[in-house]
Amino acid sequence: MASRYDPSVEEQKWQAAWARADIFRTPAAADSQGREKAYILEMFPYPSGKLHMGHVRNYAMGDTVARHRRAKGQVVLHPMGWDAFGLPAENAAFERGVHPREWTYQNIDAMRGQFKRLGLSLDWSREFATCDPEYYAAQQRIFIELWKHDLAYRKSSRVNWDPVEMTVLANEQVVDGKGWRSGAPVEQRELVQWFLKITAYADDLLDGLKSLERWPDKVRTMQANWIGRSEGALIWWDIVEAPDSIRQAGDVDGPNHARDPIEVYTTRPDTLFGASFIALAPDHPLTRSIAGHRPDVAAFMQDAASIGTSEEAIEKAPKLGVDLGIRVRHPFDDTITLPVWSANFVLSGYGTGAIFGCPAHDQRDLDFARKYDLPVRPVVLPDGAEADNFEIAAEAYTGAGRIFNSGFLDDMTIEAAKSAAIARLSAQDQGEGKVNYRLRDWGVSRQRYWGCPIPAIHCPACGTIPVPDAELPVTLPDDVTFDRPGNPLEHHPTWKYRTCPECQGEARRETDTLDTFIDSSWYFARFAGPSETAPVDVTEAAFWLPVDQYVGGVEHAVLHLLYSRFFARAMSDCGLLTITGDEPFAGLFTQGMVTHETYKSATGKWLAPTDVEMRGGVLIEIASGAPAIRGQIEKMSKSKRNVVDCDAILSSYGADVARWFALSDSPPERDVEWTQAGVDGAARFAQRVWALADTLAEAATLAEAGGLRGGGEGVADTQHPSIALRRTSHRAAAAIDDSISGFRFNTGIATLYEWVGALKKAEAEAGPEWHAARREGIAMLVTCLVPFMPHLAEAAWARIGGAGLISTAPWPVIDPSLVTQDTVTLPVQVNGKRRGEVVVARDAIVSDVEAAALAEVGVAAFIGDQPVKKIIVVPGRIVNIVV
């Protein structure tokens, strides 16, 4: 009677065995020189307290890679920690009166337990949480170093203010004009904030993308677009005429500001002779200055500000503007003056917040010019068009051509004209070539409690100075209250007051904390080089970094993944880190989401999967017995109630089945739909493997087991039919090896299914040769199963009498002579259609193959007496006969 595999017993047993033997501890870098290293990392989780299926898939992938690398003889670092600062802890404090620290560490304990149930091959000895004082102390030291190196600074600026979270957001954290977490429309506020100078690395971050060959193109493109490099020119337009009002406008921006030239950025200096107006952003300083005296301009500003930032709003908003009454002189022709408008389509945040309008060659400018009846003067002539009758109608011309109507630029190509224009502007001191970026410096101040305190002191006499090293870390006070909105550190009665370390006068602590994205911008380095004396042990980290394979969600394409690349460079320039190539993540894999069907009741209420069942082919809501509606397949989310509970799956099916299914059904970069049928299939597979091991259990002795690892001994000679099974095994092991290396877990799993089927079929065969071939195959299979179903692999290994832990075993040795065949089956086509197949020797000469193909019964019948025009033989592949 065959036994059943019971994951609830076996999984705990083997997890305990791994822990006892401590087999996943990272080898010391010093002992690993000369061996290939592999740093495998999955994006560390936020400790929400509950594991979800997305986690299972993410960490299963990383673990499969890590276990495979170990089996391939590499030294592996595979750590885990917690991205533990952040707003949910404060919300919990506000709602339930529990302290954020307590809430967070309780969640970590709960989640660590769930992670351990998954049987991941993690080195828990390197675990940390970013809210550990040791971690944020190190982060404060990094911050002070950045500050000393001029990479952190304070400035007053208009910032994104999330009115719900009552804190500032970075540009990267604003999505469609709304806070990335709260979803509330973001407001603009003028505040003094800390910034990190990520723009100093704009070019470097862009160039570095080229070297990241093992990153998805999509992410590289997104980062390149985010950095948004463009080449062009700054042009200074002298004001020749201005209304009296702005002469009195010294009250706004300084005495002579109103007479300063207007600075414009353009990528098309070649079209300068086509300029017919200047347009300023609605909140450009000059617009604001004039609005103080012109009610119509003030009204225009108001209107422009009230238009939403959503896509539809922008698309529908008509181009609107107002003439500011200012006139400027054309830099290349004294006799031309242009009007200065303020226009709602000019962005204050890009370039200089001012443009010159060239309606003939820019659609937006053309729309604007048509509306306000401004001149349209074409200056680029398409090839083949005639200068005399080339006109712009409703569409601006943005293509290639020759410059005309443009004085000294006439007849040049666009590229030549750009250079010539810039040269002339520079010579006249009216402008200069300029590379512009969309990327802005990273605003990192957050008006929050549960984050890393910014180690700065504000002294009225000495200014803003760093907290002295001996006083680090600046720790968070425990006695805080969350009974009102805003920053508890600011509300604290005493915490912020202290004396200045330099003049001993009264001073104040900085009460803002750092954006939690900083916490995750260097954690990978801390894992690689833990240290008690420095943020990172530079030598140890230099051995392990860069991360060889990083696995996580694509949602961090321009947040975490860009910030980390910046930190790697900035820390390196501060002497805190050394990474060959400067890139923190050499390989990146962005996995797809876990989805599930959604269900609704007849009344439109979302129903959980456990609330419905099929009865007689109809979906029924169990509670009411009424029919339910099957909805879209969507990402698992609480609001849609289509979440499958991890604990329930782990309890009834075990970690191996959950891991297996999460990797089996779809390519890892795509979404996978969680289905009950799929989970059942995975569970069936586990039992089949167990049944296979069972067939060897009776006969297994330790003496036999000694030979299990080598493979091949006692097996048949090459003439025996069992050789076919041996070929299947060796090929499968090679195929699975390739699948895991290439991140194609789904095809590796398909190979395992086939392999089990082949071994199963061979049970019908008797004799010592077949027994040996099966024994070899099952031992190899179990070894190859380790990265996917590690617990089952251990149990099966023990069942067949294997010695030691299979998790520490090397990948099976593959006999190359069994992977290649001496005979091959070639399909034979006639005129490109398959009509039969022939078996020939692997190295058969072409004429023999041709003869065999023509002699094949089906082929011969099909050809009949038609003359053969040509025969194509692709050795080892195919034969095609043309008649």
Add this chain to the structure above:
RNA sequence: GCGGAUGUGGCGGAAUUGGUAGACGCGCUGGAUUUAGGUUCCAGUGCCGCAAGGCGUGGGGGUUCGAGUCCCUCCAUCCGCACCA
């Protein structure tokens, strides 16, 4: 609008460099074992056709002895960015 992908049976998906389309799983059909089964096992399963055979990888065209794969063109879906001067 710009950029990145994707499109293959009833479903998820396989198919190194152009070389047997549909591996593997799910589902379905038939059969066996079982007191029973939502267990296990065996067989079948792209479409049309009685068959011979024909048709088949989003549509249309092309290159080639041969195209899911390469080229042109159109369509659809998803993701990201978006009045970026």
